[in-house]
Amino acid sequence: xxxxxxxxxxxxxxxxxxxxxxxxxxxxxxxxxxxxxxxxxxxxxxxxxxxxxxxxxxxxxxxxxxxxxxxxxxxxxxxxxxxxxxxxxxxxxxxxxxxxxxxxxxxxxxxxxxxxxxxxxxxxxxxxxxxxxxxxxxxxxxxxxxxxxxxxxxxxxxxxxxxxxxxxxxxxxxxxxxxxxxxxxxxxxxxxxxxxxxxxxxxxxxxxxxxxxxxxxxxxxxxxxxxxxxxxxxxxxxxxxxxxxxxxxxxxxxxxxxxxxxxxxxxxxxxxxxxxxxxxxxxxxxxxxxxxxxxxxxxxxxxxxxxxxxxxxxxxxx
Amino acid sequence: xxxxxxxxxxxxxxxxxxxxxxxxxxxxxxxxxxxxxxxxxxxxxxxxxxxxxxxxxxxxxxxxxxxxxxxxxxxxxxxxxxxxxxxxxxxxxxxxxxxxxxxxxxxxxxxxxxxxxxxx
Ligand SMILES: [Fe+2]
Ligand SMILES: [Fe+2]
Numbered sequence: 001x002x003x004x005x006x007x008x009x010x011x012x013x014x015x016x017x018x019x020x021x022x023x024x025x026x027x028x029x030x031x032x033x034x035x036x037x038x039x040x041x042x043x044x045x046x047x048x049x050x051x052x053x054x055x056x057x058x059x060x061x062x063x064x065x066x067x068x069x070x071x072x073x074x075x076x077x078x079x080x081x082x083x084x085x086x087x088x089x090x091x092x093x094x095x096x097x098x099x100x101x102x103x104x105x106x107x108x109x110x111x112x113x114x115x116x117x118x119x120x121x122x123x124x125x126x127x128x129x130x131x132x133x134x135x136x137x138x139x140x141x142x143x144x145x146x147x148x149x150x151x152x153x154x155x156x157x158x159x160x161x162x163x164x165x166x167x168x169x170x171x172x173x174x175x176x177x178x179x180x181x182x183x184x185x186x187x188x189x190x191x192x193x194x195x196x197x198x199x200x201x202x203x204x205x206x207x208x209x210x211x212x213x214x215x216x217x218x219x220x221x222x223x224x225x226x227x228x229x230x231x232x233x234x235x236x237x238x239x240x241x242x243x244x245x246x247x248x249x250x251x252x253x254x255x256x257x258x259x260x261x262x263x264x265x266x267x268x269x270x271x272x273x274x275x276x277x278x279x280x281x282x283x284x285x286x287x288x289x290x291x292x293x294x295x296x297x298x299x300x301x302x303x304x305x306x307x308x309x310x311x312x313x314x315x316x317x318x
Numbered sequence: 319x320x321x322x323x324x325x326x327x328x329x330x331x332x333x334x335x336x337x338x339x340x341x342x343x344x345x346x347x348x349x350x351x352x353x354x355x356x357x358x359x360x361x362x363x364x365x366x367x368x369x370x371x372x373x374x375x376x377x378x379x380x381x382x383x384x385x386x387x388x389x390x391x392x393x394x395x396x397x398x399x400x401x402x403x404x405x406x407x408x409x410x411x412x413x414x415x416x417x418x419x420x421x422x423x424x425x426x427x428x429x430x431x432x433x434x435x436x437x438x
Contacts, residue, residue, distance in 0.1 A: 024408065026407070026408050027408050028408075076388070080385045080388065083385050084368060084385075087368050087370065090351070096348045096371060097348050156368075302349070302373035302374075306373040306374035310374075
C-alpha cells in the first residue's frame with residue numbers, strides 16, 4: 001500500500017519533469033533526486049569559492065589600476081555565485097555550516113581546475129578565457145535544470161559570467177600584441193591551462209545508470225562529451241585571434257563530423273587531482289580553513305551585537 | 319581500485335557517499351537565514367531574489383546590496399527572516415485552488431456580446 005503510494009508520487013514527479021514544470025523546495029521529490037542535487041549544487045558552490053583563490057593571488061600584482069579593478073570585480077562576483085548556490089542547496093534541507101564542514105574536511109569535492117597554480121599574470125587571462133569559458137558552456141544549459149532554485153541561481157550567474165570571459169580574453173589579447181616575452185608568457189599560460197580546462201567537463205561519456213538518471217530528471221541536459229566538443233570547436237577558432245596555439249598536435253578540423261578532432265585527455269591526471277594530489281589541493285583547503293577559523297570571532301561578535309541590540313530594543317518598548 | 323564506472327557531470331566530482339540532508343551534526347550555528355526582496359525600479363513591486371545569512375536586519379540589507387545589486391539591479395531592499403515566511407502547501411494545491419476552477423465568468427471573455435459593441 002505504502003509502496004504503491006510512493007510509486008505514484010514518483011510517477012507524478014517524473015510527469016512534471018517531463019512537462020518541463022520546475023520542481024520547487026516544498027514539492028515532493030525522490031530522496032535520490034534531493035541527494036543528487038545537494039551534492040551537485042554544494043560542490044558547484046565550493047568551486048566558486050575555492051576558485052577565488054588562484055585569481056586572488058594576482059589582485060595585488062595586477063599590472064594596472066584598470067586590471068586590478070576588473071579582477072576584484074570578477075573575484076567578488078565568484079563570491080556571489082558561491083552564495084547563490086549555497087542558498088539554493090539550503091532549500092533542500094542541508095545547512096550552510098554542514099556544507100562548509102564537508103568542504104573543509106575533504107568530504108565534498110570541488111572542480112579540479114582550481115588546484116592548479118597561477119604562476120604568471122597571463123594565467124589570469126587564460127583562466128578568464130578558458131576556465132570561465134568552460135564554466136559558461138556547462139552553466140548555460142543548467143539555467144533550464146529541473147530544480148527551480150538551482151535554475152534561478154544559474155540564470156543570475158550566467159548573466160554575470162560573460163564579463164569574466166571577456167576580461168580574460170582582453171588580457172591575453174593585450175599580451176599577444178606585446179613584446180616577445182609577453183607573447184611567450186601568453187602562449188605558456190594557454191599551454192598550461194588548456195588541458196585542465198577541457199577536463200572540467202568531466203570524464204568521457206559511457207554507459208552509466210547514474211548519468212541516465214540525471215538526464216531523466218533533467219538535472220543535466222547535455223553529456224560531458226557534447227559540451228566538451230562544443231568548447232573545443234569554439235576555442236580552436238578564438239585562439240586564432242590571439243595568434244597563439246592550443247597545445248594539441250592532434251587538433252584539426254574534421255569536415256566529415258563538422259567538428260574538431262582532438263588529442264587524448266590524460267584522465268590519470270584528472271583522477272589524481274580530484275583525489276587530492278593536484279599541485280595546490282592542500283594549499284587551497286588550508287586557505288579556506290584559515291579564513292574560516294580566523295573569521296570565527298567576527299561571526300561571534302556580530303551575533304552578540306545583534307542579540308544585545310535586540311534586548312535593548314525590547315527594553316525600550318517595555 | 320575502481321570497481322564500477324561512474325560518470326560525473328559539471329559540479330559533480332564523485333563523492334560516492336550520499337550527502338545526508340537531515341540529522342546532520344553541526345559544529346556551529348549559522349547566522350539566521352533571511353529572504354531578500356528587491357524593487358528594481360520605482361513603480362514596480364519588490365520581487366523575491368534569493369536568501370542569505372546575516373546576524374541582524376541591518377547586516378542582511380547591506381549583504382543583500384553587495385550580492386544582489388552589484389549591477390544596479392535595485393533601488394530598494396526588503397529583508398525578512400525566513401522563519402517568518404508562511405507558505406501554502408503544494409500537496410494541497412488541487413483542493414486549495416479548486417474554488418476558482420469553475421468560475422470562468424470571472425473573465426471578460428465569458429460574456430457573449432455583439433462585435434459591433436465598441437469601447438468595452
Ligand atoms: Fe562563477
Ligand atoms: Fe566566473
